[in-house]
């Protein structure tokens with residue numbers, strides 16, 4: 001497969017190159033080889049993208065929702081037709097196994113394009129009768145939006161931000177993570193092939209400073225970031241200077257509670273999906289697994305047995321179920337946390353090591369006897385490191401589960417119906433799960449409470465974050481004035 005893109009950026013409906021920007025090598029995580037090089041956007045490139053977006057947005061907003069939606073839905077169909085190639089590219093970009101990328105990335109992006117394409121025609125304001133007078137509201141686009149992505153789901157993030165932005169009549173400029181610059185270019189290509197007018201979906205490459213230059217530009221109306229909490233703080237503050245709309249999809253350290261009456265195999269499936277999918281590089285992962293003391297040893301024994309079945313290897317092999325980390329840097333961060341876990345007295349019950357050879361491979365890792373104060377139980381690791389903590393009492397475990405700065409996700413495994421809903425209601429988290437973990441259908445709102453974020457992606461809720469209401473008061477009679 002050709003992994004070197006035609007050019008680094010996609011602006012005004014075409015590939016654009018400017019080799020005077022800082023070169024960014026794209027590394028295939030399975031081998032450590034450089035598979036492409038792109039160049040960070042120079043100020044001239046950033047200006048070109050913003051100018052194109054501003055120029056195109058008005059005519060796009062003036063089209064009917066049906067027309068806009070048709071283009072998005074056509075793009076969804078093309079994405080599905082090309083799922084194989086897009087999945088291979090996603091695997092090159094991220095190292096995630098094809099077994100995952102073929103069902104979770106372009107497919108999820110296509111879902112977003114289809115869903116928001118379907119919703120575009122039914123976006124309306126409302127009529128409010130006030131005696132003879134009345135008010136009507138118009139749902140208007142925000143203008144030009146900026147999307148900034150993390151590296152774990154490059155295709156999905158490019159679509160989760162692009163689809164609602166475009167459905168609402170905005171233009172968007174997307175800056176992928178510098179670690180995974182390839183996939184968003186394909187999203188841009190497909191949208192234009194589907195009939196999207198030039199200038200509405202632009203991709204510019206670069207590091208944080210390119211993102212920062214977009215966020216601070218007065219011609220930008222909205223910023224949607226997927227990234228870490230420290231980056232979120234900076235981007236939120238910069239956006240506040242210009243009183244811009246924001247969506248912040250940030251990090252997490254989510255709890256998963258396994259009660260003594262849970263179906264233990266299902267709970268282990270949840271713990272595996274919520275810790276080791278994408279080699280643990282998922283923001284919503286349930287990395288603090290609270291297991292009731294009565295079932296803890298059975299849980300750990302079965303978990304270890306099932307982890308032996310992980311197929312670690314070439315991510316392009318459809319049998320492989322656990323791939324490399326996205327980068328050496330990310331692997332070193334995770335390995336550093338494993339050392340901290342050991343040093344602070346957690347019991348290593350599975351994995352714990354890097355795997356020799358090419359690429360950035362490490363073992364899925366489980367610690368038991370983790371206590372709430374340990375670093376591995378407090379900080380986001382963003383790697384395949386599960387912490388198992390004990391509990392006995394529901395009230396106590398709820399307090400402990402919520403005792404974190406984060407609030408992205410949370411899960412509960414139990415057969416007790418009322419307990420399941422009681423626990424879900426008490427979780428301080430935006431996305432909760434009962435007897436499952438990490439499902440993220442486009443129909444459901446996704447996002448965080450507390451430091452994990454602001455706003456919601458997906459579902460009808462995202463429309464609120466990509467449009468604004470104007471109210472128009474209409475007087476039907478004469479207007480009285482005091483003089």
Ligand code: NAD
Pocket residue numbers: 148149150151152153175176177178206207208209210211212213215226227228229230231232234235248249250251252282283284380382408448452453
């Ligand atoms: P990161 O915060 O390092 O970078 C995210 C993006 O922000 C990158 O594109 C980066 O170039 C850009 N950036 C950095 N500094 C910037 C600045 N000052 N101004 C503008 N842009 C700037 O995150 P990452 O390492 O790419 O991704 C991992 C993090 O993302 C984890 O914390 C993870 O939890 C989070 N994440 C959250 C979600 C979610 O939906 N909540 C999804 C995936 C990842």
